[in-house]
Amino acid sequence: MRVAARMQNPALGWAGAAALVIGGLWLAATFLEQTGTPANSHPGARHYTYQVVNVYPHDRTAFTQGLAYADGFLYEGTGLTGQSSLRKVELKTGRVVQFYSLPQEIFGEGITLYDGRIVQLTWQSKVGYVYDLKTFRLLQTFPYRREGWGATYGSNRLIFSEGSDWLYYYDPETLRQVGQLQVRDGGKPVRFLNELEWVKGEIFANVWQSDRVVRISPKTGNALGWIDLQGLLSVEDRVVPVDVLNGIAYDPTGDRFFVTGKLWPKVFEIKIVPAQSSR
Numbered sequence: 671m672r673v674a675a676r677m678q679n680p681a682l683g684w685a686g687a688a689a690l691v692i693g694g695l696w697l698a699a700t701f702l703e704q705t706g707t708p709a710n711s712h713p714g715a716r717h718y719t720y721q722v723v724n725v726y727p728h729d730r731t732a733f734t735q736g737l738a739y740a741d742g743f744l745y746e747g748t749g750l751t752g753q754s755s756l757r758k759v760e761l762k763t764g765r766v767v768q769f770y771s772l773p774q775e776i777f778g779e780g781i782t783l784y785d786g787r788i789v790q791l792t793w794q795s796k797v798g799y800v801y802d803l804k805t806f807r808l809l810q811t812f813p814y815r816r817e818g819w820g821a822t823y824g825s826n827r828l829i830f831s832e833g834s835d836w837l838y839y840y841d842p843e844t845l846r847q848v849g850q851l852q853v854r855d856g857g858k859p860v861r862f863l864n865e866l867e868w869v870k871g872e873i874f875a876n877v878w879q880s881d882r883v884v885r886i887s888p889k890t891g892n893a894l895g896w897i898d899l900q901g902l903l904s905v906e907d908r909v910v911p912v913d914v915l916n917g918i919a920y921d922p923t924g925d926r927f928f929v930t931g932k933l934w935p936k937v938f939e940i941k942i943v944p945a946q947s948s949r
Contacts (some may be wrong), residue, residue, distance in 0.1 A: 715895050728934055729766065782828065837875075879912065881901075
C-alpha cells in the first residue's frame with residue numbers, strides 16, 4: 671500500500687510499473703529481514719497453501735484496501751487519494767451494485783461489517799467512518815490517532831492494524847480503544863500487518879509486500895500459522911501492472927475464503943490446505 675499509495679492514478683505505465691517493482695523488491699528484502707516469515711517461523715506455527723475453488727471478475731481499477739462478505743455480496747473499501755470508495759459488489763459478476771465516494775482528500779483503507787454497520791478506516795487522516803450497511807448512509811465519524819490500515823470485527827470488538835506488529839482493540843459502541851496486542855512469531859515481531867479478517871476465533875492478516883497471510887491468536891498475539899498464496903495471478907493477469915495481494919473475506923456459512931489484491935482483475939475463492947498437500 672504505502673509505496674504504491676503514492677500513485678495518484680492506477681494507470682502507471684511501464685516506467686511506473688518498473689519503479690514499483692524495484693521499490694517492492696527493496697521492501698521485500700526489508701520484510702524478510704525484519705519479520706517472522708515461514709522461512710524462520712517457530713515450530714509451533716503451521717504452514718498452509720491453497721486450492722483454487724472458483725475465480726470471479728474484479729474491477730482492476732479498484733485499489734483494494736478492505737474486503738468483507740455478507741449475504742452473497744462482497745463489500746470492498748478502496749484507496750488512492752481522489753479515488754477512494756466503499757462498494758457493494760456482486761460476487762459472481764464483479765458488478766458494483768452500490769457505491770459511496772469518499773471525500774477527494776481522503777485515502778480510504780480497511781473495512782469491516784458488524785451489527786448492520788460498516789466501519790472504514792482512512793490512511794493518514796486520523797478519522798474513521800461508520801455507515802449503514804443497507805443504505806451506505808454515513809452515520810458518524812470517529813477520531814483514530816494512528817495510521818489506518820486493516821479492520822475486522824470479532825469477539826465483540828473492532829480490531830484495527832496500522833502496518834506495524836501491533837493490533838488495536840476498539841469498543842464497537844463507543845469507538846474508543848480498549849486494548850492492544852503485539853503479534854510475534856517465535857519471539858520475533860511480525861510487522862507490516864495490513865488487511866484483517868476474523869475467522870473461527872482467529873485473526874487472519876495480510877502481511878504487506880508479501881503473498882502471505884498470518885493466522886494470529888487474538889489472546890496471545892502468537893502466530894498460529896502462515897498461509898502461502900504465491901502464484902494466484904498468472905503471467906497474463908500481470909500484463910497490465912498490478913499491485914500487492916490485499917483483501918481477505920470469509921463466508922462463515924459456506925466456510926469459504928475470498929482473496930484479491932490491489933488492481934487485480936480477479937477475486938479467488940480458495941480452500942486453505944496444509945502445505946504438504948498439492949494445489
